[in-house]
Amino acid sequence: MINNKIGIISCSGEECLGGTISRLAVRKMMEELKPGMVSTLCLPLFIAGDGGEREFAEKYPTIAIDGCSKCCAKRAIEKYSNQVAGSVDVAKIIGEAKALEKPLSTRHLTDEHKEFIEQTASKTCQIFDEIAAKQ
Amino acid sequence: MSELRCVLPCNGLDKCAGDLSRRAALELAQSENAALICPVLLNQNRSRYEKVLADANLTVIDGCNTRCASKLAGDLELSINDKVNVSEVAKALEIKLGVDIQESDDNRAVVQAVLAKINSSAADQAESEFIEPEAVEYNSFSHGKFIFKVPQNNYFFNENDCWVTVSGKMARVGVSDYVQQNLSDILYVDPPEIGDEFEQFDDLGSIESSKAVFEIVSPVSGTVVAVNTSLNDAPEQVNESPYEKGWLVEVKLRDFSEDQDLLHDCPAYFEFLQRKVTEIDV
Numbered sequence: 525m526i527n528n529k530i531g532i533i534s535c536s537g538e539e540c541l542g543g544t545i546s547r548l549a550v551r552k553m554m555e556e557l558k559p560g561m562v563s564t565l566c567l568p569l570f571i572a573g574d575g576g577e578r579e580f581a582e583k584y585p586t587i588a589i590d591g592c593s594k595c596c597a598k599r600a601i602e603k604y605s606n607q608v609a610g611s612v613d614v615a616k617i618i619g620e621a622k623a624l625e626k627p628l629s630t631r632h633l634t635d636e637h638k639e640f641i642e643q644t645a646s647k648t649c650q651i652f653d654e655i656a657a658k659q
Numbered sequence: 660m661s662e663l664r665c666v667l668p669c670n671g672l673d674k675c676a677g678d679l680s681r682r683a684a685l686e687l688a689q690s691e692n693a694a695l696i697c698p699v700l701l702n703q704n705r706s707r708y709e710k711v712l713a714d715a716n717l718t719v720i721d722g723c724n725t726r727c728a729s730k731l732a733g734d735l736e737l738s739i740n741d742k743v744n745v746s747e748v749a750k751a752l753e754i755k756l757g758v759d760i761q762e763s764d765d766n767r768a769v770v771q772a773v774l775a776k777i778n779s780s781a782a783d784q785a786e787s788e789f790i791e792p793e794a795v796e797y798n799s800f801s802h803g804k805f806i807f808k809v810p811q812n813n814y815f816f817n818e819n820d821c822w823v824t825v826s827g828k829m830a831r832v833g834v835s836d837y838v839q840q841n842l843s844d845i846l847y848v849d850p851p852e853i854g855d856e857f858e859q860f861d862d863l864g865s866i867e868s869s870k871a872v873f874e875i876v877s878p879v880s881g882t883v884v885a886v887n888t889s890l891n892d893a894p895e896q897v898n899e900s901p902y903e904k905g906w907l908v909e910v911k912l913r914d915f916s917e918d919q920d921l922l923h924d925c926p927a928y929f930e931f932l933q934r935k936v937t938e939i940d941v
Binding site for chain 2: 534535538543547565567571594597599629630631
């Protein structure tokens with residue numbers, strides 16, 4: 525039984541398209557692929573130090589989804605809480621150059637972007653299932 | 660020509676409000692005069708944004724009342740020119756923001772209202788026509804070890820020791836020399852939001868010293884059009900120059916002739932203050 529004890533943190537996504545993809549992949553996990561089974565942690569709140577986000581990531585396995593190789597989400601978890609249980613770098617899925625394009629509003633997504641979101645969410649699901657199998 | 664602006668949204672992901680802060684920021688960033696700041700990258704690598712923070716006015720968009728973006732800006736001692744809270748904007752529109760992030764008319768309305776509020780604040784700030792007096796002359800009196808200064812003219816005071824000085828339809832509000840001496844070293848000024856409307860004697864923010872917090876009681880009614888952002892970095896200006904550089908809030912007056920009935924002019928306040936310090940034996 526999972527009981528929402530796997531956390532997931534997306535990069536903030538303001539600098540690049542990879543960030544937009546990472547945010548939307550996390551939303552897809554929450555709403556479609558693993559509804560009620562993941563706890564999403566708010567990265568700005570995590571950094572601000574409020575709301576129990578850091579404590580959660582210390583106690584429970586948490587997956588970082590980063591938009592580019594700066595890996596802000598992963599680095600924040602490791603700085604303030606614990607080692608990540610798994611991480612996804614969107615740039616490795618869609619290519620560094622693509623990941624560094626400008627961020628997008630959801631209204632401007634193309635089919636290509638939606639495919640990137642699918643791939644990222646799928647990779648995240650795979651990591652999620654591996655962690656859940658060990659619990 | 661529009662001034663340069665940089666936008667720091669909270670970018671929260673687990674609530675709709677955070678996502679709307681991002682959407683509003685992305686819309687603003689479409690303009691050539693606006694740059695986007697990622698809160699997480701800012702926290703990790705401030706130097707990346709040093710130039711834009713030095714050149715542009717900072718607008719902060721918080722999603723919820725945890726105000727992560729404002730806190731981050733505060734922790735990094737950034738000077739905030741303007742800030743908007745998405746949840747408060749939604750509340751004013753009577754729109755309930757849930758957790759789900761979706762394209763809905765309500766969400767679009769909130770984003771548009773946030774943008775309108777930011778643009779209107781900028782316009783109000785730009786239209787400020789307050790003309791500073793060339794020189795302020797003072798009368799003073801001493802009581803014990805203290806010397807209290809009161810301007811000779813053009814200032815009006817309420818009995819809470821807050822002043823207003825008027826320039827056309829604009830005015831500046833601050834606290835008297837008596838207040839700053841009582842508070843001693845001022846550490847923090849918490850101003851109202853630009854665009855706030857208020858009545859005479861309403862609270863208009865606060866100032867805090869190591870000794871106490873002083874609520875600013877507005878001597879006039881009107882709308883906040885600017886706050887003295889230099890006090891973010893140098894709140895001691897209120898101690899050093901309470902009637903000039905240490906002004907707190909700039910307002911567009913609603914009806915000064917009516918407000919004036921309940922205010923002291925400079926000579927009357929001078930006498931009032933003399934009586935006050937004698938009675939309470941400062």
